[in-house]
Amino acid sequence: MNSKSISSLNSWSSSLSSWSEQQLQLIPSPQFQIIHTNIPEYSVYSDQNFQDQNQFYQHANFQKQLTFQFKRPITGLQNSTIKSKPIPNVLPTQMSLVKSTAKYSRKVFIGGLPPDIAENDIVMHFRRYGQLIVDWPHKSDSKSLFPPKGYAFLIFEKETSVQELINYCVVDKEKYYICISSPSIKDKPVQIRPWSLVDADYFMDNSQPIDPRKTIFVGGVPRPLKAYELASIMNRLYGGVCYAGIDIDPELKYPKGAGRVSFSNQASYIAAISARFVQLQHCEIEKRAEVKPYVLDDQICDFCKGVKCNGRYAPFFCANVSCLQYFCESCWTVQHAKPGKDFHKPLVKEGADRPRTIPFKWC
Template sequence: MHCSPKSQGNSEPGERYSRKVFVGGLPPDIDEEEITASFRRFGPLVVDWPHKAESKSYFPPKGYAFLLFQDESSVQALIDACIQEDEKLYLCVSSPTIKDKPVQIRPWRLSDADFVLDASMPLDPRKTVFVGGVPRPLKAVELAMIMDRLYGGVCYAGIDTDPELKYPKGAGRVAFSNQQSYIAAISARFVQLQHGDIEKRVEVKPYVLDDQMCDECQGARCGGKFAPFFCANVTCLQYYCEHCWATIHSRQGREFHKPLVKEGADRPRPVPFRWC
């Protein structure tokens, strides 16, 4: 690949990008200061990579890093300077021993975080699944198409992004239009996601809400508090307060059901039911 931008990565007017940009295929001997110097012409930035603080390394492991730009306009300027080849963007970067190495630039377009497949269907949180471990380049439209091909009935897919930089967190949500597709997805428990040469087996779970009343007592037995537990077993698929969880799951065949709580939530543990 030549480093003159013979075909540039032109972006459509009005598109907006995350200020966090992935750069891969960096020279192995390029350090943080040299990466910063290579991209400083586009605007103020910070170079980051996973576990950077713990490793105390000046060289990004595995040859990739993230560019955190101060201004969104810097990302647009970077894209405009790139060479486009096979729908991928490249920019040439030099290190002490390697001159003009093409590195991949992977910006995240904000509009790729949501995709509506069937706008006629209302989004039902009770027919929505959480997909963990989603490859970060995967767009919502791709997630929707994969899940629709496997289970049918997809009406919406979304990629979870962090609130500050709006960059994918590695998880997503898929809403179905019918109970049959929803149950098929959560019963499978895992799904194979593919994006280019990235293939990953990821977990599928019911999407748990933190503002639901107990389906058994409607708050009567828990002082009107929201239900802390959701049972993902297809014989239940309900929200429960602590009292109702213990009562319902003392029944034969249900004692081995495990509760789900919202990702990252600090919730009480279900109290084992004991006969008086």
């Protein structure tokens, strides 16, 4: 953090107790649900030693320093008018969330941590909201007790703990903050980034049926990116988007860094897979995402219709735009022995829903 940012934070801290008791009484009651908004990958701020919410509000300069947004709770999956449409087994994978009372993933990103804060200190600070563990990338391979890059993940035992944490946060420019202290820094604002479950699916055009064979896999999606943002980007680039989904972990319901986009027409679908890569930007995060056809694991061979493979599902998909079909082993060998097709490579579906190219040995 540069000297200008530090000066700004010091100025904010010095003004915390400047309000009169009468002014503080005008602050609305904090019984509200704050809607999750766009939050970047890396954080700049944070928060700690306030023991309860009333004390926290009494130490905040609401009018001059922070912009608060009080919103009503989200009650269901938005943009999901699909009453008469059968949903294929591939899309969307998160529709069961509509029946759940959960609003957030139990996994929460926290960034901008003091460099000398230990794992135990983080646990002790956030345990007031519920039982949790602290994790960060490659933690099991390292003996370090400190998050190495200034960020970590809070994994709570209960989803209600996340809602409780959010209720205690301050919102500044659509970002959540809470203060935390370390041996060298007191009351440092850190950023809290929850994942709202309603952001996992977005229907851009409800009048169009979802066709799994016009669906692409997008790998390397920035984890804060919402489904509607992914849909907007792909629609701007290729047009014809009717649905976008963010792949989430089935247990924690946290983004896995991949997504799916369905198109309403073949031309947009082919244009997307022909591009192979697309630049995705979310705030200060920019990633080069890989685009591939979404491979299904329950398709019959398009040539023999299961006759040559005893009705088993086709294991191979040809992603070349001249094919875009499913093959059993026998039909792949025959069809791709033809001139101009011997260089095609089959795709199979990986366990994490990621299509991958495999080597094919000719008989």
